[in-house]
Amino acid sequence: MNKTIIVSNRLPLQVRIENDQIEVTPSVGGLATGLKSVHTEGNGLWVGWCGITEEELTPELETKISEAVTKAQCVSVNLTQRDLDHYYYGFSNRTLWPLFHYFIEYTEYNPESWDVYKSVNQKFADKVLEHVEEGDNIWIQDYQLLLVPAMVKAKRPDISIGFFNHIPFPSYEIFRTFPKRKELLEGMLGADLIGFHTYDYERHFLSSVKRILSMDVSFNKITYQNRIIKVDSFPMGIDYEKFESAALDHDKMAESEKSEIQKRLDQHLQNEEGIKMILSIDRMDYTKGIPNRIKAFEYFLRKYPQFQEKIRLIMLAVPSRSQVPQYQRLKQETDELVGRINGEYSTVSWTPIWYFYRALPFENLIDLYTSSDVALITPVRDGMNLVAKEYVATRTRQDGVLVLSEMAGASIEMNEALLINPFNFEEIADSIKQALEMPKAEQKQRMQALQNRVSRYSVKKWASEFMNSLNQVHKVYNVIEAE
Ligand code: ADP
Numbered sequence: 001m002n003k004t005i006i007v008s009n010r011l012p013l014q015v016r017i018e019n020d021q022i023e024v025t026p027s028v029g030g031l032a033t034g035l036k037s038v039h040t041e042g043n044g045l046w047v048g049w050c051g052i053t054e055e056e057l058t059p060e061l062e063t064k065i066s067e068a069v070t071k072a073q074c075v076s077v078n079l080t081q082r083d084l085d086h087y088y089y090g091f092s093n094r095t096l097w098p099l100f101h102y103f104i105e106y107t108e109y110n111p112e113s114w115d116v117y118k119s120v121n122q123k124f125a126d127k128v129l130e131h132v133e134e135g136d137n138i139w140i141q142d143y144q145l146l147l148v149p150a151m152v153k154a155k156r157p158d159i160s161i162g163f164f165n166h167i168p169f170p171s172y173e174i175f176r177t178f179p180k181r182k183e184l185l186e187g188m189l190g191a192d193l194i195g196f197h198t199y200d201y202e203r204h205f206l207s208s209v210k211r212i213l214s215m216d217v218s219f220n221k222i223t224y225q226n227r228i229i230k231v232d233s234f235p236m237g238i239d240y241e242k243f244e245s246a247a248l249d250h251d252k253m254a255e256s257e258k259s260e261i262q263k264r265l266d267q268h269l270q271n272e273e274g275i276k277m278i279l280s281i282d283r284m285d286y287t288k289g290i291p292n293r294i295k296a297f298e299y300f301l302r303k304y305p306q307f308q309e310k311i312r313l314i315m316l317a318v319p320s321r322s323q324v325p326q327y328q329r330l331k332q333e334t335d336e337l338v339g340r341i342n343g344e345y346s347t348v349s350w351t352p353i354w355y356f357y358r359a360l361p362f363e364n365l366i367d368l369y370t371s372s373d374v375a376l377i378t379p380v381r382d383g384m385n386l387v388a389k390e391y392v393a394t395r396t397r398q399d400g401v402l403v404l405s406e407m408a409g410a411s412i413e414m415n416e417a418l419l420i421n422p423f424n425f426e427e428i429a430d431s432i433k434q435a436l437e438m439p440k441a442e443q444k445q446r447m448q449a450l451q452n453r454v455s456r457y458s459v460k461k462w463a464s465e466f467m468n469s470l471n472q473v474h475k476v477y478n479v480i481e482a483e
Pocket residue numbers: 028029030031033034281282283316317318358359360361362365384385386387388390
């Protein structure tokens with residue numbers, strides 16, 4: 001039976017070693033959480049890194065990890081510490097991530113990291129080639145693996161290859177500044193279908209292909225090495241039913257089944273009558289606009305002092321890429337801002353910001369989503385942003401307001417949210433006020449429209465549309481070959 005091989009830097013499960021034992025936890029981030037539900041349904045295989053370097057492995061640990069990984073229908077690619085330093089922390093997250101998110105001043109170029117990026121991409125390609133069989137599809141994910149499509153295509157031109165970029169693709173004027181611009185595009189063009197979350201990212205990519213590679217691009221098709229490559233946009237969705245049914249179960253929960261966080265939230269809601277919760281959830285990443293959000297929240301407290309002691313910002317940030325200096329500085333800046341604002345505005349019975357810096361289990365995410373009156377999502381640049389969609393899916397009573405940055409890919413499909421420019425503090429403050437004062441009927445009207453759209457285009461639909469399109473492109477390619 002044919003299978004789909006998903007290839008991504010991170011496997012959907014991450015292994016940690018504690019006292020010579022392995023601990024397996026789910027991966028955080030839109031790519032892993034989104035694709036997991038697709039992978040567990042089919043007869044697929046997932047190739048990626050499990051979170052442990054070769055140096056940390058002993059033969060016993062290797063056996064245990066391999067058992068855990070195989071059980072989850074995954075195959076692990078072994079990386080050394082040097083690989084990790086140059087390929088993951090280096091080229092992927094000090095170079096490509098900032099470049100593609102328009103943080104050109106953060107973009108470093110180190111030739112050694114580029115060499116390691118190439119060799120690690122080859123490791124991933126080799127692992128895929130070991131497992132691929134005739135008739136399989138390969139679906140390669142994201143910026144860490146831009147060269148893998150061409151590496152696999154060189155050895156197996158018969159296999160259909162899809163590539164999906166989960167982050168923005170920058171405009172040509174940004175992309176053209178990068179020394180290895182040509183090599184990156186040629187790597188991606190090994191795929192038969194290249195997908196982006198939005199039409200704008202697709203347009204930027206096609207424009208770079210046209211202008212940097214001087215290639216023939218007609219509408220969204222590229223003719224390259226006697227093949228037709230299709231480029232298209234597929235906005236990624238979430239596992240809507242999973243979030244909706246978790247929220248419904250949450251509503252029915254007996255007191256004894258509630259989590260500590262939920263009990264605490266309930267207590268505060270009861271004690272502090274009328275207090276409203278504003279929620280933000282993201283990885284601790286400079287693209288998420290965390291300092292802007294906190295400053296805008298402070299501006300709101302100053303501009304509308306009548307809301308002091310009546311609202312609270314619950315800010316959940318999950319640690320991410322903490323060896324990269326910009327992430328360390330962001331953490332420090334966030335700690336300082338939260339500390340300063342809490343110090344300045346707190347009263348004996350009220351703290352304006354509750355700040356958690358950790359990953360939380362799914363149940364607690366549901367506690368937070370369902371207990372919040374407003375979700376405040378303010379990235380300065382974001383490929384999609386699944387948190388916005390998850391919030392909507394959990395609002396089973398069709399109340400709550402989403403305040404969303406227009407710089408998130410998700411904003412294209414979420415017009416009924418209060419859309420804001422994350423650099424405009426006044427607009428954010430006014431939108432928070434509008435959200436807090438919005439009549440229930442309007443909340444319902446907006447939420448219903450959002451839910452209709454988000455539920456219709458779920459992650460399963462996203463994946464099946466991508467795979468159907470890949471099969472069609474591949475057929476066309478076969479026809480050209482046959483002619
Ligand atoms: P990104 O992919 O840039 O991290 P997304 O919003 O698209 O951003 O996806 C983030 C995913 O990670 C969501 O599915 C969200 O539920 C999950 N997540 C975010 N923060 C946490 C956290 N603190 N604990 C657990 N899961 C989290």
